[in-house]
Each structure stands twice: as C-alpha cells, then as structure tokens.
Amino acid sequence: MTRRPGKSGKDVLVVLFQEVQSLDVTGPVEVFTGAGLSVGDPGAYRVTTASLDGAPVRTFSGLTLVPDHALAGAPVPHTLLVPGGQGTRAPDARLIDWLRAHAPSAQRLLSVCTGAMLLAEAGLLNGRRATTHWAYSDKLARDHPEVEVDAGPIYIRDGHVATSAGVTAGIDLALALVEEDLGRDTALHVARNLVVFLRRPGNQAQFSAQLSAQTAQREPLREVQRWIAEHPDDDLSVPALAERARLSPRHFARAFRAETGVTPGRYVEQVRLEQARRLLEDTARNVEEVSRACGYGTPEAMRRAFVKALGSAPAEYRRRFRPALSH
Known part of the structure; x- marks a missing residue:
C-alpha cells in the first residue's frame, strides 16, 4: 500500500464485506461527504470503499454496494472505518489478516457496531477500552478478555482508535470527528442537513x-x-x-x-x-x-x-x- 502524496484533506477508507450493515457504511459516509460540501471543499474528506477482491458486496438488508478498490490496491488512509453487520460473525480470515497488517498504518482507526469484533479479532483493541452494540458487548468481552469492554457509551475514543455502538452511533462518531477537524459550525450544518442531533457526546448512554x-x-x-x-x-x-x-x-x-x-x-x-x-x-x-x-x-x-x-x-x-x- 502507498500513501497518496501531495494532497490536502483526509483520505477515508471504508472496508466492505458480505452482509455488512448498510447504515454503518452510509451514515458516516454521508457525514464526511456532507462536511466537504459544507466548507466548499469536496476534497476535505476523500471517501473510498474497498472489499477484499474489489467485487460488489451484498448488505444484510439486500442492497448491493460496489467498492472503489480491492483492499490490496487501496491507498493507506488517514482514517480507516470498519463497519459491522452479520458478516462479522464468521469473517473471512483474509480480512482479519489485512486488518492486522495494514490498519495500524492509519492515523485514525474507527469501527461501527460489530466492526469492533473484527478489530478485536485482528488484535487491534488489545489493552484498549472499546464499545460495540449493546447486544454484542458480552460476546466481545467473553471472546476477547484482553479488551476492556464498556457497553454503556455510544462511542469510545482510546488514542487513535475509536469504537462506536450500533448503527446511528457511527453518525455521532463521524460528526465528532468533523467537529474536531473542521469546527463545530461545519458539524452542526451537516447534522441539520441529516436531521440528527449535534451531537450526542461519546459517553452518552446507548439508551436514553x-x-x-x-x-x-x-x-x-x-x-x-x-x-x-x-x-x-x-x-x-x-x-x-x-x-x-x-x-x-x-x-x-x-x-x-x-x-x-x-x-x-x-x-x-x-x-x-x-x-x-x-x-x-x-x-x-x-x-x-x-x-x-x-x-x-x-x-x-x-x-x-x-x-x-x-x-x-x-x-x-x-x-x-x-x-x-x-x-
């Protein structure tokens, strides 16, 4: 993998796999893309998607997503986002190997929902606090005792790694990163366009x-x-x-x-x-x-x-x- 030289903005790579949760992908993508449009710079975030072999994937809800790249040919991103979905239950070993080898090169590593399971399987959450969808937190803690699992918050940031709870929590996490990168006004503009709150803080409980x-x-x-x-x-x-x-x-x-x-x-x-x-x-x-x-x-x-x-x-x-x- 090679880093794109000489460009401003942040590359965001979203990993795709069979039976991925579609909202885990599209929610953050809409936030990052909307943020670039809000500041008049579509290159503020350059969002691409990649699957193992570059072939289309079918989401758990039946939608088909067509990736931009195969993972092997994708550039090293500033931000790597790993969504969740039913496909995390028995992931392809090649995907875990790719994450283990390449995810540490990203400056920010994010997961949405059960994407945390993939990060944990690759050893990327060892010694870190992490969260996931409340229904899978016990499994994450049981299968990976080296991870400090907290089922309460909607997202947790531990160093450059951030994990979030189910589905819409990925939007909250993406908005928090936009606010950090481009300011609160930009994040607020995106949130208003998406008709969501700006912003639920990470330590807010998954349940109201x-x-x-x-x-x-x-x-x-x-x-x-x-x-x-x-x-x-x-x-x-x-x-x-x-x-x-x-x-x-x-x-x-x-x-x-x-x-x-x-x-x-x-x-x-x-x-x-x-x-x-x-x-x-x-x-x-x-x-x-x-x-x-x-x-x-x-x-x-x-x-x-x-x-x-x-x-x-x-x-x-x-x-x-x-x-x-x-x-």
Whole structure:
C-alpha cells in the first residue's frame, strides 16, 4: 500500500464485506461527504470503499454496494472505518489478516457496531477500552478478555482508535470527528442537513432514559412516563405522579417498578440528568437556569447529581463538550 502524496484533506477508507450493515457504511459516509460540501471543499474528506477482491458486496438488508478498490490496491488512509453487520460473525480470515497488517498504518482507526469484533479479532483493541452494540458487548468481552469492554457509551475514543455502538452511533462518531477537524459550525450544518442531533457526546448512554426503562403496559403509567419526560421541572414526587395515574402512592410505586424495571424516583433522576446534559451541551443557558429547567431547583442539587452519576460537576461537564460556552 502507498500513501497518496501531495494532497490536502483526509483520505477515508471504508472496508466492505458480505452482509455488512448498510447504515454503518452510509451514515458516516454521508457525514464526511456532507462536511466537504459544507466548507466548499469536496476534497476535505476523500471517501473510498474497498472489499477484499474489489467485487460488489451484498448488505444484510439486500442492497448491493460496489467498492472503489480491492483492499490490496487501496491507498493507506488517514482514517480507516470498519463497519459491522452479520458478516462479522464468521469473517473471512483474509480480512482479519489485512486488518492486522495494514490498519495500524492509519492515523485514525474507527469501527461501527460489530466492526469492533473484527478489530478485536485482528488484535487491534488489545489493552484498549472499546464499545460495540449493546447486544454484542458480552460476546466481545467473553471472546476477547484482553479488551476492556464498556457497553454503556455510544462511542469510545482510546488514542487513535475509536469504537462506536450500533448503527446511528457511527453518525455521532463521524460528526465528532468533523467537529474536531473542521469546527463545530461545519458539524452542526451537516447534522441539520441529516436531521440528527449535534451531537450526542461519546459517553452518552446507548439508551436514553426512556429506552433504558421498559415501556409500561398500562396506559396510565405510560402517560406518567411521557409526563415526566415533558415536564422535568414539575412536581415529580411519588404522590404527585400517583395522583396523575389515579392510583394510591403505594400501588403506583409497586406497579411502576414492576412494569418499567426501575423505581419512579430512579426514572425521574435519569430523565432529569439526561435533559440537563442536553441543555449544557446544546444551549448557552447557565447552570442555574439549567438546574431550574430540569427540576433540580438549585445548582448545588444538580451538581450533586452530576458528580454522583458522571464524576464531574456541571461546569466541568460543559467545558469538556462546549468549551466556547465556558469562557
């Protein structure tokens, strides 16, 4: 493999294989391509695809993708992206050999979803923190004990290696890299065009509070779940929520936990924390305003919740994700 000389911008090579997950490929590709168009420089990211022998591959959903190269003839990329899919279950040994031999030459090595399985099989995640789709995290940890698997975050960056969770998390990771390379405004422009959030931080859980808990079976309890999400600054005590569900507090608390898997208090904590993180990441509201909007009442109450759950105070959390708002 030879590096292209004398060109600005970043080469991004996406590895293709049979039964790849199509969104793992197209999501990041749309982000990188859109970023170049946004800044008026289509060469900001030069995206190419390659399969083992250069032949078309059939995705798990039945789409056919035609690669630009065979892997053997592909140039060394700045960024190498390995998607996931059903094809990672029994990968071609030649693909693992190629990754083991050539992936270390890339300045950035990325995986989406179960693409982490391929990186791990090639020994590229040894001694690193990594994530993958929540449904496969146990398998990754079991098959590769030398990898420090964390099933919680939507993506993890460990040095020049970044692994992401299922499907849309690849878009989040790509947006984070665009923001790093070309600035927040460019990443925001791309996100708006794709109608996605900018940006879920890597340490955000793969499940939102609403998805982490089960949806209640009974409509009164489902309505309470919706109310909590839409009114985090309201009175969300058990008696108030029980009255909304037209149940006694004791019956409500027992039924809510039985049907959602968490206590009402824990569910409220998760919703408020998630909402506060979003406001700190995506708005210019100060900490006091955010604490009121999310039902904490005082900045100190929100600080305690952040330190307990995230290990950092709200101001420090904002500095990590929105440094411009911290000055």
